[in-house]
Amino acid sequence: MTILTEGKDGPVILTPEQVEEFGQALDALRARIDADLGERDRDYIYKIIKTQRGLEIAGRGLMYLGFLPPFWLAGVAALGVSKILDNMEIGHNVMHGQYDWMRERGINSREFDWDTVCPADQWKHSHNYMHHTYTNIHDMDRDIGYGILRIDEGQKWNPYYLGNPVYAFLLMVLFEWGVMMHDLEADNIIKGKRKWSDLKPLLKGQARKAGKQVLKDYVVFPALTGPLFVHTLAGNAAANVVRNLWTFSIIFCGHFPAGVQTFTKEETEVETRGEWYVRQMLGSANITGSRLFHIMSGNLSHQIEHHLFPDLPANRYPEMAPEVKALAEKYGLPYNTGRFSKQIGSVWAKIFALALPDSLVKRAPKPGVIVMRNRKATEVGV
Amino acid sequence: MVGLIDLVQTLTTPHPLDRYLELVSPALTARELRAEVTHVSHAVPGSVTLTLRASRQWRGHAAGQYVQIGVSINGVRHTRCYSPIDPESRGDRYIQLTVKAHPGGLVSNYLHEHAKPGMVVDLAPASGVFALPEPRPEKVLLVSGGSGITPVLSMLRTLDAEDYAGQVTFLHYARQPEMVPHRAELTAIATRRPNFRVEYRYPVEPGTVVNGETSTGSGFFDYDELERVAPWFADAQTFVCGPPPLMRAVQTIFDAEGLQDRVHSEEFTLTTVPADPAEATGTVTFSGSAVAAENTGAPLLEQAEAVGLTPEYGCRMGICFSCTATKVSGCTRNLRTGELDADPDKQIQICVNTAVGDVDIAL
Ligand code: FES
Numbered sequence: 001m002t003i004l005t006e007g008k009d010g011p012v013i014l015t016p017e018q019v020e021e022f023g024q025a026l027d028a029l030r031a032r033i034d035a036d037l038g039e040r041d042r043d044y045i046y047k048i049i050k051t052q053r054g055l056e057i058a059g060r061g062l063m064y065l066g067f068l069p070p071f072w073l074a075g076v077a078a079l080g081v082s083k084i085l086d087n088m089e090i091g092h093n094v095m096h097g098q099y100d101w102m103r104e105r106g107i108n109s110r111e112f113d114w115d116t117v118c119p120a121d122q123w124k125h126s127h128n129y130m131h132h133t134y135t136n137i138h139d140m141d142r143d144i145g146y147g148i149l150r151i152d153e154g155q156k157w158n159p160y161y162l163g164n165p166v167y168a169f170l171l172m173v174l175f176e177w178g179v180m181m182h183d184l185e186a187d188n189i190i191k192g193k194r195k196w197s198d199l200k201p202l203l204k205g206q207a208r209k210a211g212k213q214v215l216k217d218y219v220v221f222p223a224l225t226g227p228l229f230v231h232t233l234a235g236n237a238a239a240n241v242v243r244n245l246w247t248f249s250i251i252f253c254g255h256f257p258a259g260v261q262t263f264t265k266e267e268t269e270v271e272t273r274g275e276w277y278v279r280q281m282l283g284s285a286n287i288t289g290s291r292l293f294h295i296m297s298g299n300l301s302h303q304i305e306h307h308l309f310p311d312l313p314a315n316r317y318p319e320m321a322p323e324v325k326a327l328a329e330k331y332g333l334p335y336n337t338g339r340f341s342k343q344i345g346s347v348w349a350k351i352f353a354l355a356l357p358d359s360l361v362k363r364a365p366k367p368g369v370i371v372m373r374n375r376k377a378t379e380v381g382v
Numbered sequence: 383m384v385g386l387i388d389l390v391q392t393l394t395t396p397h398p399l400d401r402y403l404e405l406v407s408p409a410l411t412a413r414e415l416r417a418e419v420t421h422v423s424h425a426v427p428g429s430v431t432l433t434l435r436a437s438r439q440w441r442g443h444a445a446g447q448y449v450q451i452g453v454s455i456n457g458v459r460h461t462r463c464y465s466p467i468d469p470e471s472r473g474d475r476y477i478q479l480t481v482k483a484h485p486g487g488l489v490s491n492y493l494h495e496h497a498k499p500g501m502v503v504d505l506a507p508a509s510g511v512f513a514l515p516e517p518r519p520e521k522v523l524l525v526s527g528g529s530g531i532t533p534v535l536s537m538l539r540t541l542d543a544e545d546y547a548g549q550v551t552f553l554h555y556a557r558q559p560e561m562v563p564h565r566a567e568l569t570a571i572a573t574r575r576p577n578f579r580v581e582y583r584y585p586v587e588p589g590t591v592v593n594g595e596t597s598t599g600s601g602f603f604d605y606d607e608l609e610r611v612a613p614w615f616a617d618a619q620t621f622v623c624g625p626p627p628l629m630r631a632v633q634t635i636f637d638a639e640g641l642q643d644r645v646h647s648e649e650f651t652l653t654t655v656p657a658d659p660a661e662a663t664g665t666v667t668f669s670g671s672a673v674a675a676e677n678t679g680a681p682l683l684e685q686a687e688a689v690g691l692t693p694e695y696g697c698r699m700g701i702c703f704s705c706t707a708t709k710v711s712g713c714t715r716n717l718r719t720g721e722l723d724a725d726p727d728k729q730i731q732i733c734v735n736t737a738v739g740d741v742d743i744a745l
Contacts, residue, residue, distance in 0.1 A: 100706075
């Protein structure tokens with residue numbers, strides 16, 4: 001098998017042996033970090049949790065002074081940051097099983113639930129399983145467009161996509177609700193690929209979870225501030241939206257900037273572990289930034305490392321990144337990274353460009369991956 | 383109280399209230415049971431006695447039962463079972479544990495070296511059927527060996543505290559006299575109560591003098607020994623806890639006498655790692671479905687499917703955690719890292735773990 005990557009200076013050809021070596025080098029890196037996990041990681045995640053809980057309490061408290069605009073704003077900021085930390089550096093990562101090895105009840109993928117309307121179990125299915133196993137494979141990874149958007153040229157254009165920027169904007173503002181609906185695969189219902197009856201348990205779970213979230217943010221906490229009911233309600237809604245804008249932006253930078261590759265089912269049938277790693281690498285993109293930026297993004301600014309090692313604690317990605325980057329360079333594979341403004345700009349450019357039929361837009365130079373398969377099934381291993 | 387906790391949890395949703403309280407103080411919890419170490423004593427070499435003050439959720443223990451203690455060692459929480467050694471139903475929240483530091487015993491060594499007043503540990507409610515029955519039997523024989531002394535010590539102290547009027551014999555096997563925990567107290571009880579008999583054996587060759595005390599009898603448990611210390615044993619309830627050879631010796635004699643329903647036992651087992659972990663031996667039991675099959679060395683997910691079970695799974699390559707199941711007992715090997723794990727009651731990803739020897743999975 002050969003993997004052909006179109007680099008700036010022409011195609012890069014990896015022999016099966018090189019793919020294998022690449023995979024082994026990553027396995028070795030993984031093993032090294034795995035063996036080193038301990039007290040330090042525990043301290044880290046507890047420190048983040050403590051910070052998040054502190055900000056949450058501060059935000060709720062500040063709402064009692066919500067009639068004064070600076071306090072209202074500070075409250076929204078504190079609560080917004082608390083929700084971002086809860087969803088990203090804590091929730092996303094804990095529910096990936098990154099801290100399961102600690103065997104703590106409160107930070108365990110089986111038990112943890114996050115401060116959004118999406119129930120943990122449904123998210124774990126659509127994200128941990130579907131998205132992380134079938135990353136960037138058309139018709140398998142539903143994160144390509146979320147069943148709503150056209151985000152890759154491989155999706156056939158139709159007039160519905162003229163509204164692409166509008167859908168993207170709405171998805172951004174209402175992101176937590178979009179994430180909640182993700183596992184329903186509503187587009188497949190419309191297409192008749194999925195039965196209504198499949199949805200019943202999912203809808204039930206969503207009603208239960210979303211009901212509690214709505215009750216807390218839009219009824220109980222506002223009521224607890226008495227005459228400031230409306231102020232608090234607006235503040236809580238604003239905090240939720242702040243979180244939505246941010247998480248949407250970070251997440252879309254992970255797989256949709258220019259230079260990221262998508263795959264077909266045929267190309268990726270029965271992969272070796274090395275090939276799986278190559279696909280994860282080609283299909284993800286990083287964002288450069290400060291330590292605080294990485295924490296606020298749940299280290300999804302290290303999307304490449306996250307996709308190679310989704311179950312290793314995210315606070316280890318920064319120290320793994322230089323090694324991963326060096327490996328990518330060694331094998332001539334692209335390591336997609338850039339400033340936040342560059343990555344998010346490129347995402348929105350794509351959203352706009354793909355709204356139009358292909359005949360009207362200049363095709364972006366596409367770094368294609370050609371996978372030639374002539375292997376026996378016995379050569380394939382996990 | 384419960385209503386109030388629910389109400390407050392509406393505000394902390396989706397996180398349980400305890401996840402906030404523990405950040406204030408680890409011993410402060412609304413629902414979860416914890417305990418704080420209040421006193422540490424190293425009176426007996428190689429073992430440590432801890433006094434714990436449980437949080438208000440503690441419901442006490444019956445003499446002979448065990449509790450689970452959880453401590454965090456290098457970032458990982460490990461739990462182990464220990465029997466409280468104090469008498470039952472003291473009506474307070476104090477529990478005493480004597481922990482022997484086993485060679486290679488992670489938790490026992492940690493507690494032996496690091497337990498200090500103020501340390502907070504996880505605690506699970508007392509459980510186990512190895513307990514002194516209500517009402518108390520008319521005659522009681524207690525036999526223990528090594529660290530198996532702990533549950534029977536609780537029984538003896540309970541009977542003492544209750545001014546028990548029947549016959550009690552306590553027979554304990556140890557390597558040396560100084561290895562017997564709470565020896566002074568045992569002697570005090572025996573002196574105070576004529577109907578209580580406390581005997582120690584240090585099984586070396588009969589007649590050998592060990593540190594000034596002469597071992598009597600054969601040194602090991604046998605029929606003659608039983609006749610000597612508790613001639614009334616056929617009318618008694620007998621409780622045994624100790625290493626497997628002692629348990630077998632007791633069981634054999636009681637079986638031969640047709641008294642198997644009068645003897646109650648609890649074994650303190652340690653899972654040992656087989657010499658060659660790559661070799662597929664032993665039996666894989668899926669205790670939730672009551673099926674078992676010979677270990678094939680394949681990932682446990684495949685082994686479960688081979689016997690007709692349909693566990694939940696996703697990626698089948700160790701990344702999504704859909705297949706996580708509880709390993710009740712036994713040793714497993716991670717197929718990706720080669721890491722062995724012999725801890726009981728642990729969550730494992732069955733798609734990338736296989737059995738090393740006998741393993742029980744709750745599926
Ligand atoms: S099936 Fe995905 S981790 Fe086991």
